[in-house]
Amino acid sequence: MIKHNFSAGPSVLPKSVMKQASEAVLNFDDGLSILEISHRSKSFVEVMDKARSLALELLGLEGKGYKALFLQGGASTQFLMVALNLLEKRAGYLNSGTWADKAIKEARIYDDIYEVASSKSANYNYIPKGYEIPEDYDYFHCTSNNTIFGTQMKNFPKSPVPMVCDMSSDIFTRQIDYSQFDLIYAGAQKNMGPAGTTLVVVKEDILGKVSRKIPSMMDYKLHISKGSMFNTPPVFAVYVSMLTMQWLKDLGGIKAIEKENEKKSSLIYSEIDLNPLFKGFAAKEDRSNVNATFTLENENLKETFETMLVEAGISNVNGHRSVGGYRASMYNALTLDSVKALVEVMSELESKA
Amino acid sequence: MIKHNFSAGPSVLPKSVMKQASEAVLNFDDGLSILEISHRSKSFVEVMDKARSLALELLGLEGKGYKALFLQGGASTQFLMVALNLLEKRAGYLNSGTWADKAIKEARIYDDIYEVASSKSANYNYIPKGYEIPEDYDYFHCTSNNTIFGTQMKNFPKSPVPMVCDMSSDIFTRQIDYSQFDLIYAGAQKNMGPAGTTLVVVKEDILGKVSRKIPSMMDYKLHISKGSMFNTPPVFAVYVSMLTMQWLKDLGGIKAIEKENEKKSSLIYSEIDLNPLFKGFAAKEDRSNVNATFTLENENLKETFETMLVEAGISNVNGHRSVGGYRASMYNALTLDSVKALVEVMSELESKA
Incomplete structure (x- = not known):
């Protein structure tokens, strides 16, 4: 019987990707499994480089000052990294769902966070609109799609400060101008690959402006300088994400x-x-x-x-x-x-x- | 030709594990792939629970107040988490190799870190011995095996304070009294599974004693309270780690x-x-x-x-x-x-x- 898997994530991947991934577990390169090769091997460095360039290419962000990273820890770790890397004094968040609410909670550990608008009292059944983003904020954070509530931002505000967007559930699903964002992050496990890696696409010129000392694993600049290989990356998850992005590119x-x-x-x-x-x-x-x-x-x-x-x-x-x-x-x-x-x-x- | 893969990590896994992992990518449960099932599904919750209990069983730590977690971010993220969760005033580190040195560097962001001993000036070709661990330290940190230099601690000090050990390269390889440690961590990619998950085994009673507010993803107590599923875990890496631990158990x-x-x-x-x-x-x-x-x-x-x-x-x-x-x-x-x-x-x- 044909299976129809409507899982909210981790979720269905293309059949051809699963087949290729299954084969790579047995033999990826010269008889060695994708699970046993060194992340510093030529064959895996190629996978990582291809994954990073495919992400920028699909989003139309090549040559526009962005870098792509494949990190670990899910969007939940990004809630923290965004604040550590960008928050100096205050930032504004759009509270449009459970995950946005969690992002706010994490960032509040570090400094003042303001909700520019919220639909929490309506159990998040709509996307707040018509709010202002003050010019003295360090950044504005929004969530493009709210998986739990089934709401999606159809338009994004014109932000006078860097715009950060959690696109975990709808990245690669629709044509928007991705260059309006300065930082995009997305857990792989909905539209990009299996659970275990998180795509971060960041405009380099917004980094390096906070005064705190950022721990190495939390530091976007350091990950960029190491080609997303500061430490051992999640090899298999990056490989399957690369295959899925290649599948999407081949589709058009x-x-x-x-x-x-x-x-x-x-x-x-x-x-x-x-x-x-x-x-x-x-x-x-x-x-x-x-x-x-x-x-x-x-x-x-x-x-x-x-x-x-x-x-x-x-x-x-x-x-x-x-x-x-x-x-x-x-x-x-x-x-x-x-x-x-x-x-x-x-x-x-x-x-x- | 038979391949002999001496990779330092990610490294060779048992053939039977690779075969099972390859099959699970095509069909893990009722026609669905291990890559597309929900981490909240009954079948994956069983995998996670089994992985956690196998880790404690193999180490002889069942019923002794320890909890096992499968987190993301590698040992490098543990350098940070150990300090965030345990460091209030000062701690002592044994500097026996490059990774120990990095652990020291990360912890120094948060407070005073002392090297109880170091073999750095000898390019780490031996394990320092005969040092004292002061009683007023919050914890003592050591690295059981130094992958780069090929040195290994054959004995561990009697520590008057909680002992934390990075066992990334030799966990599950030798019989020692694992209950002398209060916190053990290890990246999976040497003796336990593929890259993409990190085992943390922690004695619960050492937690909850620091005054700082710990970010959610960095908080061992929170991960324990959620059964290592605070957010989407690295499903495939945990599954393959579980298979590898089961293989080890079956071997004796x-x-x-x-x-x-x-x-x-x-x-x-x-x-x-x-x-x-x-x-x-x-x-x-x-x-x-x-x-x-x-x-x-x-x-x-x-x-x-x-x-x-x-x-x-x-x-x-x-x-x-x-x-x-x-x-x-x-x-x-x-x-x-x-x-x-x-x-x-x-x-x-x-x-x-």
Whole structure:
């Protein structure tokens, strides 16, 4: 049976990538496994260099003063590194979801953090708009997509200070002007690869301006100077991320995948809006193209619906506990056919009800 | 041709582990890949729990107040976390190698760090001994094995304060009383698994005693309270580490592998001592059982020797640039046959010379 994995992350990767990764575990270079080669070997240095250049190329940031790094520790470690590297006096954060809230909490250890706007009191079902970013802030931080709530920033403010964006759930999924950001970070495990590495893309000229002594592993400048190999990198996770970015490039890049992603999200949101059994959670204008959140209006149908999902090979559509209901995560590697399978079950439930 | 991979890390893993890991990339649970399953799924939570309990079991630390964590960022991040979690006023470090020196440098950002002893002026070719550890230190930090120099602590001091040990290169390789340590950490990529995760084993009662606010990702207590899943863990690296620990347990644990490791190191050191072409780098009493460092006395034979190594399928025996010469890393998964192959080449070179 074909499996339709709607997991919010770690999540589905392209079949061809999984196949190549599986083979590399047995034989990557001259009979040696990708798991046993030195990270200083010529073959792995090539992988790291290619991963770094593919990231910039896909985002349209080549030759614009940016560097790409593949670090460890997830977005949660970036909450800390952003503050350590950029926060001198005060910064502004957009509180649009659980992860934004966590980023604020971490940065507050180091200095004054202001929320420029928040949708927390509405359980984050919309993206705050119409706020000001003061010119004396060290930086402004936002979250492009809120995985848990299914909201996504469709526009970004014109910031008078460096703009930092957590793109963990929607990097590489849509065409935007990535050069409006000064620092972008994203855990790999949604659109880029397996869990275990985090992409950081940073404009070099915003670094080196804080007075604190930054610990080595937290220092972007040091990681840049060492070509993202200050210490042993997560070799396998970087390799699979490189394969996934190469897959995306071969498909036609972000432009091509965006079209697919729009088909997928249009299909599911049409069903949510037209099928009286379901109701969307997020404000319509802020609906995420990668995480669709919705509830089943009639609780009596829950068991039937969930049995039908299992029978159709659909997994991981349960909503996050802070929202409830269902969530369909439709990252780059999830196929349109998987969304069709889900929509069919939703539609079939209506005809049964 | 059989490959003999003497890499200093990332390094060779058991063949059976590589095979299982390769299969799990295609199908780990019910048709889903280990790369695409949720870290909150029942099947992965079982992997994480098993990895944590196997680590304590193998080290003989079950039921003794210790917790095992699988974190990210390598030993280099532990240099920082140890200081953040344990350093209130001052601590003592044994400076026995490059990594110990780096650990000292990182901890100095936070407070006073004293070197209880150092072999730096001798290019770390021996392990300092006969030092005192003052009772008013917050902790004492040492490095059990120095990968670059091929030295290993055969005995550990009786410390009046918590003892922290970086065991990145020799954890699980020899029978010692692991309960003499209060905190042990080790990057996976030598004796435990692929690069991308770091084992931390910590006695809970030493935590929670510093006054600083510890950032979430740096906080051992928080990671313990979340079962090593505060954020998305490096799923694949933890899985392969679990497989490798299970392989070791099935072999008979540390007791059984220690015998093999002793055979391997006896064989290479005998050859180094008996073959007039070679000379050991480390002081004899401090020689490492996992990294043998040696030089070729006659530079004219270098090319011949290295050609013979390649022809025998032997790779990654070049010494670190700070020592020069050669280094044979003989971690748990390197077979006695690989050491025999290397010794044969060394012996053959003598007969040719």
